[in-house]
Amino acid sequence: MNTRIRILAAACAALGLLPAAHAADPAPASDWTxxxxxxxxxxxxxxxxxxxxxxxxxxxxxxxxHSSGFYAGFFASNVSDHWLPGAAVETDLYGGYRTKVADTFGVDVGAVYYMYPGANWSDSPFTGFNARNRLDTAEAYVAVSWEWLTFKTGRTLNEYFGWSTNNSPVNGGFFGDLNAGVTGNTRGSHYFELNAAYDVAEGWNVSGQIGRQIVRHSTGLDISYYKVGVTRTLPDGWSAGLFYSASSEPNAYKDFVSLDNGRSTSDIAKDKVFVSVTKAF
Structure with a gap:
């Protein structure tokens, strides 16, 4: 390139008449969230x-x-050994596949494994109701959603949180109702529920839930449950919620005697207002 051409090219570049050098290509979006x-x-x-x-x-x-629809997750919470013998922590592993069949219709199929490290029904203080049995429970589920409504159902693949005729029998397993209790293998216990979550204004969401838990081969232990609430989204990933929980309150769960000390009592399924504060990352 002679001197005259170089000068002309430099002038065109200064005036923006020549394409700029290629900027670095943006990094491709990740398939994972x-x-x-x-x-x-x-x-x-x-x-x-x-x-x-x-x-x-x-x-x-x-x-x-993953963008394909497959997912896996982990959840952990402290729990009480008054209700779950020997348990201090619940750790859940879950996974499945969710997809949109149409813009407003979705399907979610998966399984969850509830684990209670170190917990066992042998930790119960009640002699004759403390045969060794773990609380860990596997459950398969399927959910279908339409816009702001979701119907979900699930079924246990092993005993329902370790409940059996050895630890939760009729005539002794539940002091609130001596006629209530487990009569056989609780594998196959199932639930179904309808959930709603609707944004009523920017940053405000109202939600509701109605469901029923069926404990297989039992009497007096099935429970219907309900929940309504409102959640406020706050800056920097924070949110706060106020909820009201209610149930059919079977007598078996009233004045439930502690599985830790055998003395304290609590209405496990009583109506209650509770609050939550969440930080999302």
Whole structure:
């Protein structure tokens, strides 16, 4: 290139008439998202029943989701050994596949494994009701959603949190109702529930839930549960919620005697207001 051409090229570049050198290509978007959250709740209520004997819980949740629809996650919370013999912590592993069939219709199929490290029904203080049996439970589930409504159902693949005729029998397993109790193998216990979550304004969401838990081969232990609440999204990933939980309150869960000391009592499934504060990352 002679001197005249070089001068002309430099002038064109200065005037922006020549394409600039290629900028570095942006990094491709990842196929994975990994949301994480930490939540403090004033009571950990699971299907209408307090898992913390009415006390607060600190919970951690993390999930890895792929753009294909496959996902896996982990959840942890403190729990009470008054209700779950020998348990201090619940750790859940779950995974599955979720997809959109249409813009407003989705399907989610998966399984969850509830684990209680070191916990066992042998930790119960009640002689004759403390045969060795772990609480760990596997459960398969399927959910279908339409816009802001979701219907979900699940079924246990082993005994329901270790409940058996050895630790939760009729005539002695539940002091609130001596006619209530387990009559056979609780594998195959199932639940179904309808959930709603609707954004009523920017940063405000109202939610509701109605469900029923069926404990297979039992009497007096099935429970219906309900929940309504409102959640406010706050800056920097924070949110706060106020909820009201209620249930059909079977007599078996009223004045439930502690599985830790055999003396304290609590209405496990009583109606209750609770609050939550969450930080999402």
């Amino acid at each position: 990994v949301p994480m959250s930490v939540t403090l709740v004033s009571d950990y209520i699971f299907r209408g029943q307090s898992q913390t004997w009415g006390g607060p819980a600190l919970q951690v949740s993390i999930e890895a989701a």
